[in-house]
Amino acid sequence: MPEPRQPLSTDRAEPRGYPAGGTRAPLLSVRGLEKHFPIVAGFFNEVVGQVKAVDGVSFDVEEGECLGLVGESGSGKTTVGRCILRALEPTAGQVHFRMDDREAVDLAQLPGAELKALRQHMQLIFQDPYASLNPRMTVFDLIGEPLLVNGMRDRGQREERVRELLGQVGLDPAHMLRYPHAFSGGQRQRIGIARALALHPRLIVADEPVSALDVSVQAQILNLLQELQAGYGLTYLFIAHDLSVVRHICDRVAVMYVGNIVELAPVEALFERPRHPYTQALLDAAPIPDPTRRDAAALLQGEVADPSNPPAGCVFHPRCPHAVERCRTERPGLVQIDQGVGASSHQVACHLAGELTLGGMER
Numbered sequence: 001m002p003e004p005r006q007p008l009s010t011d012r013a014e015p016r017g018y019p020a021g022g023t024r025a026p027l028l029s030v031r032g033l034e035k036h037f038p039i040v041a042g043f044f045n046e047v048v049g050q051v052k053a054v055d056g057v058s059f060d061v062e063e064g065e066c067l068g069l070v071g072e073s074g075s076g077k078t079t080v081g082r083c084i085l086r087a088l089e090p091t092a093g094q095v096h097f098r099m100d101d102r103e104a105v106d107l108a109q110l111p112g113a114e115l116k117a118l119r120q121h122m123q124l125i126f127q128d129p130y131a132s133l134n135p136r137m138t139v140f141d142l143i144g145e146p147l148l149v150n151g152m153r154d155r156g157q158r159e160e161r162v163r164e165l166l167g168q169v170g171l172d173p174a175h176m177l178r179y180p181h182a183f184s185g186g187q188r189q190r191i192g193i194a195r196a197l198a199l200h201p202r203l204i205v206a207d208e209p210v211s212a213l214d215v216s217v218q219a220q221i222l223n224l225l226q227e228l229q230a231g232y233g234l235t236y237l238f239i240a241h242d243l244s245v246v247r248h249i250c251d252r253v254a255v256m257y258v259g260n261i262v263e264l265a266p267v268e269a270l271f272e273r274p275r276h277p278y279t280q281a282l283l284d285a286a287p288i289p290d291p292t293r294r295d296a297a298a299l300l301q302g303e304v305a306d307p308s309n310p311p312a313g314c315v316f317h318p319r320c321p322h323a324v325e326r327c328r329t330e331r332p333g334l335v336q337i338d339q340g341v342g343a344s345s346h347q348v349a350c351h352l353a354g355e356l357t358l359g360g361m362e363r
Contacts, residue, residue: 025098026060027235028084028203033057033093033108035079039308051308053079055259057093058334061203066229066236068250068267070243070282072304075256077239081205083108084237085122086115097122097203120150120199127208129188133180139166139191140176146198165194168231169224186217190224197228205237210245222249243286243361247271255279258305258315261334265346272360275337275348277320283361314351326351 034056039049054076061067069077082088084095086107096104097118107115126132133142143165144158152158163173169190180188189209196204206225210218226249228234240246246253246267253270255263255278263276274280281300302319305311311318317327332349350356
């Protein structure tokens, strides 16, 4: 049996939620982020086009909050997360990360040496707990490697830190010399979470961290992430496609479609009263856990737009049942549609947002 979970460190812990009055600068501020992948063809591998995986994304993440990033497969969610961490080089845009009380730095422009010094403050939890762990490394080596790379040369100190981390994620520290194949999927994801926490990060990008797990294990991992957020004062960018998971763990939600954010709102506002037709379509497609309910909303018609050749105007208009001529010719920007301030504002990229009455998602 695992040892009792150790109390979490509270050295930098802050209450979960938003700063009073919204006066403090956000921890992460993304402006005009783009990532285009070249299309090459021919004998000489000439560039004949661009896949616009991320096409002008802007949002803020407040200190201590969990911002969900949702959308269909291929909408650009994971690419956004990896561009923020500079695992992928952005084509354009700014990614401002605030260091404590100092001015924010633009991660997109930092040279390699300066970026390396900041990486300990930003970590990634991968989607697949089987592929993300090196099968030839022990748990001690997997979790201790970030410590070694960042200057903790003393093996005894690393062992002590690894024991602490394993206890905090609910694993037995006595198993640190085992290899990944000896653990279940949920246990492997706990190892991945412990590795992400090793350097006391401020921001964690969680890339669908529970989608590869059984439903019962998903609940355990989500509860663990919430406990760690409260204990460490963590900030999450939570990438997911399961709307029930997003509703459970996130404070706000950004909805992506073909590389663009089409709606950004507090979680309950978005689930109870979506303002973009694509958001409503996602909510309608979510399964209802009630065997007596037989009714089902009509599914979206047509195919997802091609990011290498997006349509003119609103990228969603070929599938939108409410589209008018303006939608086919004029691209809508993300505008605020209520009186909220900062993290409480509701933003949508739709010409008809003020006219449509859309249905929400039942609990």
